[in-house]
Amino acid sequence: MSFAQLGLSDALLQAVAEQGYTDPTPVQSRTIPLILDGKDVLAGAQTGTGKTASFTLPLLQRLAENHDIKQKPRKLRALILVPTRELAAQVFESVKTYGMYLPFRTEVVVGGASINMQTRNLRHGCDIVVATPGRLIDHINQRNVNLSNIEMLVLDESDRMLDMGFLPDIRKIMALIPKQRQSLLFSATVSSAIKSLAAQLLNNPVEVEVAKPNATASNITERVYGIPREYKRELLSYLIGSNNWKQVLIFVRTRHGADRLEQQLISDGIRTTALHGDKTQGARNKALEQFKNGKVTALVATDVAARGLDIDDLPHVVNFDLPQVPEDYVHRIGRTGRAGASGEAISLVCPEEAYMLVEIEKLLKRELPRVADTGYEPVSLKVFDAPKKRAPNPSTGKKDYRHSKKPAPRRGGAKPETGGGRRGRGR
Incomplete structure (x- = not known):
């Protein structure tokens, strides 16, 4: 199977090709069609298997299908939550790379960076935000960000977010997001706690497991x-x-x-x-x-x-x-x-x-x-x-x-x- 067979748009296929990728990984081939079809997804896969592209590509396409370029200021339509600053930077770069031919504005919101610059960018308007829970809560408390128009929600490295004690923040954020949304939960390990979280956040999710739980790569x-x-x-x-x-x-x-x-x-x-x-x-x-x-x-x-x-x-x-x-x-x-x-x-x-x-x-x-x-x-x-x-x-x-x-x-x-x-x- 090639990326072209997954139903991705020409703009995304061009961006993928320029990165040198031709064939999707197993997690990408299984999750991308589901997400494009509007399904909620709970995906478990080992690190290094291409999880980021498996939600970034279909997220960009679904936003592009209903994008109003005349909308001023831009409404925040997609939120990607991650546990760490380094992962936020990685996901942010993926969104920019794969979305280079799409008219979206993305902001990364993490601690350790200028909150004033983040505030200006958020108030100016953006389509996608990649955030760690703690700093996003800061912006919510300061009324710098409006989550009432979120159409797509992604929780990446969900197991680590639970380990780091972010569950109360996640629940606070969820309370501000419309219930009618598409939600995606990705995790390296799918424990009972992850399944419990998925039951709270996802609507009739399709579960995708591309590797045995807690397995290390054979290579x-x-x-x-x-x-x-x-x-x-x-x-x-x-x-x-x-x-x-x-x-x-x-x-x-x-x-x-x-x-x-x-x-x-x-x-x-x-x-x-x-x-x-x-x-x-x-x-x-x-x-x-x-x-x-x-x-x-x-x-x-x-x-x-x-x-x-x-x-x-x-x-x-x-x-x-x-x-x-x-x-x-x-x-x-x-x-x-x-x-x-x-x-x-x-x-x-x-x-x-x-x-x-x-x-x-x-x-x-x-x-x-x-x-x-x-x-x-x-x-x-x-x-x-x-x-x-x-x-x-x-x-x-x-x-x-x-x-x-x-x-x-x-x-x-x-x-x-x-x-x-x-x-x-x-x-």
Whole structure:
């Protein structure tokens, strides 16, 4: 099947062709016709499968079918909600790229950017807004934006929005949007909490699942190195240097840990930068740009900062710290192996994190391959007295081990970067 067979307009087909795309991905071929037909859709697909284009293209076409170029000022007709600033920027660029031959005005509304400039643009009028919930609520409270004419609503990375505590903001926003609308909900994982949210927001939705829940891509090679905590950084530097890695994304648990590892790798002669929630938006943009254009080899990031990063042909991802929430393992390693490319995901696991590894493997329903000879004294990753499991979080439906009785030790009292609700990343 080609894009032309999906029923897209000539203007959109031209924009797609200029980006070098000829055949749609599975999620695109299944969702685009449904959205063009006016259906509400709940779509679950792994990261890197083309989800953004699967809602951006049909959204632009449906708006174009009933666009009044004489309407002054422009009415806001489509709202795309995302959990993070980086993902908002990515979606915003996709809307501009695919809509280059359509007469639409789009605004991105996120924290960390000038609210005054956003206010001017919103009051001047726009057709599409890409927003994080927290900053959109700010504009709603200041009466800078009118949601009463919304025809299409998209919630992207819905699972992460629930993780970050945005559900109250989402409900407040929903109360201001017409009930007669087309709603689309996209998520990397389709948990019971996501299905509950879909039941509240969608009208007789068609559910599209293009991959098994909580599955990792088959083109990603995964390996676990069992290693004492104090030797993790030494092993990481060795792997980067001995293998001549040119680009590696490294996940850590805390902001303090990101800054510390950044300095340690720099002292080892590795060009490194860090990305986390304490950085200004300008600093985050600079760090990401340096990583993308090859000026730095290693990008050290927390989960909150890295969600939504779209980096072409990223070859290596390293879990320096295992994630506290098992589902985040899937999201992390999904940064590599995108669009069919091959990728490598390495986890450096100390004995104190063994119980986290057990939970990840339970989620995946398989054991991750261990490296037998790490170059260090072997350590046991067996769990004899695992922490007591907590009941699923009622807002996310996920088990969270952050407050278990036996957390992995943290140095310097640093706390995991968890998003902090509306005052976290989305602000």
